[in-house]
Amino acid sequence: MKPELTLLIWAAQLPLVQAVVAVQGALMQVGLSGLAGNCDGLPEIKGWGGRAARAHRNMLESLVLFAALVRNLVDRLTLANMRLAH
Numbered sequence: 001m002k003p004e005l006t007l008l009i010w011a012a013q014l015p016l017v018q019a020v021v022a023v024q025g026a027l028m029q030v031g032l033s034g035l036a037g038n039c040d041g042l043p044e045i046k047g048w049g050g051r052a053a054r055a056h057r058n059m060l061e062s063l064v065l066f067a068a069l070v071r072n073l074v075d076r077l078t079l080a081n082m083r084l085a086h
Contacts, residue, residue: 011067
């Protein structure tokens with residue numbers, strides 16, 4: 001497997017880990033009933049739990065651009081390899 005695809009796979013798994021950390025931080029502050037119920041009156045998560053939630057959202061926004069760049073790079077490398085083979 002190409003290193004670019006390996007990095008993309010690792011980058012795709014990182015938001016899952018960040019989500020688990022963010023949920024754990026929110027659980028410690030609001031509890032399960034607060035997270036499982038109506039989230040309209042949910043207080044702002046502070047401290048490391050809030051930071052983890054913001055990092056998770058930031059990673060999700062960046063992952064789309066990263067995936068597009070890796071896809072473009074892999075396509076270009078594949079096309080270049082096909083041209084060299086013929």
